[in-house]
Structures are given as structure tokens and as C-alpha cells.
């Protein structure tokens with residue numbers, strides 16, 4: 001009985017040490033990430049994106065229309081999204097919707113398309129996350145833009161469930 005108690009205490013102690021080690025590892029990792037974040041606010045981070053093309057978190061400077069915005073001064077075109085032109089009837093609605101999803105001054109994550117880095121105008125083609133929202137998907141689901149079906153096969157994201165769900169095949 002006594003021996004068993006000692007044995008249990010031994011396991012408890014080892015477990016406690018492991019837990020303490022894990023917690024200190026998490027805290028050091030969080031500290032390092034945070035420090036990196038403060039030193040390099042424009043840091044590129046490949047852990048949150050798909051593929052190996054550019055991946056960065058930045059500040060939304062401007063929303064240009066329903067499928068284009070500026071993040072950290074870089075013009076980003078929402079891949080697979082075809083929003084109405086600004087000077088059409090549905091244009092302002094679409095732009096406004098994107099502004100609601102990604103307000104100027106908020107933070108966005110840009111996941112560049114590995115299979116087509118830029119469009120003909122030199123804009124970064126990407127999936128953009130604002131908060132927890134995949135903006136490319138949200139704006140189409142909300143009826144403020146259409147799926148750019150023609151590019152499904154050219155895009156890194158064309159086979160992702162959300163794109164297939166919207167009509168890519």
C-alpha cells in the first residue's frame with residue numbers, strides 16, 4: 001500500500017515536471033513570437049497560410065472595391081472573386097460590404113495564390129482573412145460578388161472545399 005502510494009507520487013511528480021516544461025515552452029514561444037511581432041510588425045509568417053508563396057499579416061490601408069484592397073500598402077486582389085465595378089449600380093454595395101469585413105485600420109492575413117502570384121495589373125492575388133472570416137468566400141456567399149469560375153483551375157485554392165462549395169469543379 002505504502003509502496004504504491006510512493007509509486008503514484010513518483011508518477012505525479014514526473015507528470016508535473018512534464019506539464020511545467022510544456023507550459024514554459026509555450027510561454028517562451030509566445031514571448032519570442034510577441035517580441036518578433038513588436039520588432040517586425042510587417043513580418044511574414046508562413047505558418048498560417050497554405051503553400052509557400054507570400055504570407056503576411058498587415059494593416060488594411062484602403063478598400064478600393066469589392067475585390068481589391070490595400071494591406072501594408074500592397075494592392076491585393078481577392079482571388080476567385082469577381083465583384084461589380086465601382087461605377088456600376090451594385091459597385092458601392094459590394095465595396096461597402098468589403099469595408100465592413102475589413103475596416104480600414106484593422107488587421108488582415110494575406111495568403112498569396114501559389115499558382116498565380118499576381119494579376120495583369122501587378123496586384124497580389126490572394127485569399128484574405130479578416131478576423132475569422134475568409135473574405136473571398138464571405139463576399140460571394142453574401143451575394144456581393146460572384147465566383148470567378150474561369151480561374152478555378154489556375155488557382156491554388158480552386159480545389160479547397162469552400163471554393164468547390166461555391167461552384168469550382
Ligand SMILES: [Ca+2]
Nearest residue numbers: 050051112114
Ligand atoms: Ca498560398
